[in-house]
Amino acid sequence: MYDKIADVLVVGAGVSGIPAAIGAARAGATVVLIEDDPVIGGATTDYFVDMFCGGPLTGILQEAHTLLKTHYSPMSDAYFFLPDSFQRVFWYLLAQEPTLSVITGVRVMEILREGQRVVGVRVATGLGRTFTIHSQITIDATGCGDVALMAGCTAMYGCEARSDFDEPHAPLIPDHHVQECTWLYISQKIGNGPAFDMMKLEHVHLGVLVNGLGWFHEDPELAMRLNPGIYLHWGCRVACADTRDSAILTSAQTTALRMMERDHALLREAGYAIYLAPRLGVRESNRIVGEHIITENDLRSRDLPADTIAVGTYGIDLWGGDENFPVEDRQTPAYGIPYRALVPRDVDGLLLAGKIISGSHLGMSAYRVMPIAGSIGQAAGVAAALCVQRRKQPRDLDAQVVRAVLRNQNQQLEVMV
Numbered sequence: 423m424y425d426k427i428a429d430v431l432v433v434g435a436g437v438s439g440i441p442a443a444i445g446a447a448r449a450g451a452t453v454v455l456i457e458d459d460p461v462i463g464g465a466t467t468d469y470f471v472d473m474f475c476g477g478p479l480t481g482i483l484q485e486a487h488t489l490l491k492t493h494y495s496p497m498s499d500a501y502f503f504l505p506d507s508f509q510r511v512f513w514y515l516l517a518q519e520p521t522l523s524v525i526t527g528v529r530v531m532e533i534l535r536e537g538q539r540v541v542g543v544r545v546a547t548g549l550g551r552t553f554t555i556h557s558q559i560t561i562d563a564t565g566c567g568d569v570a571l572m573a574g575c576t577a578m579y580g581c582e583a584r585s586d587f588d589e590p591h592a593p594l595i596p597d598h599h600v601q602e603c604t605w606l607y608i609s610q611k612i613g614n615g616p617a618f619d620m621m622k623l624e625h626v627h628l629g630v631l632v633n634g635l636g637w638f639h640e641d642p643e644l645a646m647r648l649n650p651g652i653y654l655h656w657g658c659r660v661a662c663a664d665t666r667d668s669a670i671l672t673s674a675q676t677t678a679l680r681m682m683e684r685d686h687a688l689l690r691e692a693g694y695a696i697y698l699a700p701r702l703g704v705r706e707s708n709r710i711v712g713e714h715i716i717t718e719n720d721l722r723s724r725d726l727p728a729d730t731i732a733v734g735t736y737g738i739d740l741w742g743g744d745e746n747f748p749v750e751d752r753q754t755p756a757y758g759i760p761y762r763a764l765v766p767r768d769v770d771g772l773l774l775a776g777k778i779i780s781g782s783h784l785g786m787s788a789y790r791v792m793p794i795a796g797s798i799g800q801a802a803g804v805a806a807a808l809c810v811q812r813r814k815q816p817r818d819l820d821a822q823v824v825r826a827v828l829r830n831q832n833q834q835l836e837v838m839v
């Protein structure tokens with residue numbers, strides 16, 4: 423009853439998956455977008471990552487930003503936003519596409535394959551029902567590479583050694599280290615009492631939501647004077663020995679909750695309500711090996727590759743394990759994300775989007791932020807639609823055609839000076 427057929431299937435309705443689905447639909451494909459959660463939004467909903475870092479904000483993400491500003495953050499520049507605002511904007515944009523359908527609350531159980539080619543997936547609903555979705559191209563936008571792994575792709579995890587890619591800031595010996603996790607939360611003043619001095623918190627890394635004051639901890643006196651009353655907190659940072667292992671992740675969550683107890687008690691006493699994000703925020707999981715692996719050297723090259731499908735302007739930002747990494751070295755010039763990094767090395771019928779694309783631990787720490795992940799997603803969607811139209815596999819598609827369609831979809835592919 424449920425079995426479906428689409429030109430393009432996108433798995434994961436997060437920051438890259440939604441632009442992927444819209445990009446594919448606008449490029450002429452029929453699209454099914456599926457999501458494990460009962461709601462869309464990915465990191466913005468699950469982890470309360472409700473602030474755009476780096477840039478450029480372009481293409482579909484720029485449309486979302488304009489809608490956020492117009493309808494949900496009129497008092498601010500909308501770089502900080504409330505979790506449900508992002509969902510509302512993306513539901514609106516998704517609903518504008520007549521050839522796109524969205525199914526939430528379904529999880530991929532099995533990959534349908536013909537030889538080395540992915541031709542769809544079998545999914546299960548929360549009630550244990552299963553159905554199939556047949557597609558010509560599938561996009562893995564899961565943030566953890568679930569689909570690519572099930573399809574037989576090779577994954578990278580942890581920190582590569584310097585000798586692997588000749589990266590100047592990689593350690594001599596590879597290790598299992600990934601970026602720390604953070605549990606975000608929102609605090610909101612109830613009533614008109616005096617502002618609480620947030621600098622008394624143990625974990626002070628917070629921005630002011632809604633009215634666009636920006637980073638609280640960069641100007642605490644101003645924030646105290648204006649008493650904005652609502653904040654987005656990067657609650658605490660916690661190392662997780664393996665973000666792919668549910669039991670280890672659960673243990674990291676309980677550690678994080680304990681670490682925040684004192685801060686939350688202080689806030690409650692001061693008359694603030696606390697809204698904890700549904701999940702501990704996982705910055706890094708699997709990265710899938712593609713036709714090109716983006717490294718620190720690519721980020722520093724200053725030359726945009728000829729097959730650039732997204733531009734990034736956010737430097738290396740490791741969250742842990744960076745004690746010997748001078749702050750000034752973390753800056754990078756603007757860089758290009760090559761189409762080859764979206765094409766998995768080992769299978770056909772599949773494209774990668776978001777933070778799981780093919781890159782090293784250091785490379786990924788830069789392009790993982792939402793504006794860049796969103797642009798990568800849109801590019802994956804456009805490429806998938808073109809593969810269907812031209813009857814080509816992703817590895818055989820001419821990236822210049824993808825770039826031409828992306829330009830028509832208002833995605834920035836050059837560095838603005």
Ligand SMILES: Cc1cc2nc3c(=O)[nH]c(=O)nc-3n(C[C@H](O)[C@H](O)[C@H](O)COP(=O)(O)OP(=O)(O)OC[C@H]3O[C@@H](n4cnc5c(N)ncnc54)[C@H](O)[C@@H]3O)c2cc1C
Nearest residue numbers: 434436437438458464465475564565703704776777790792
């Ligand atoms: C703690 C933290 C703080 C951050 N801070 C910032 C910041 O301030 N600014 C910024 O720009 N970026 C920030 N980032 C980075 C950014 O949020 C992510 O890198 C980005 O959201 C990645 O997008 P994505 O589409 O790859 O994954 P996600 O947005 O995580 O979306 C993946 C989606 O796939 C779904 N999914 C997973 N498996 C399956 C499956 N098998 N079947 C169906 N669906 C599935 C998930 O439920 C999820 O909805 C932060 C990240 C974290 C964790």
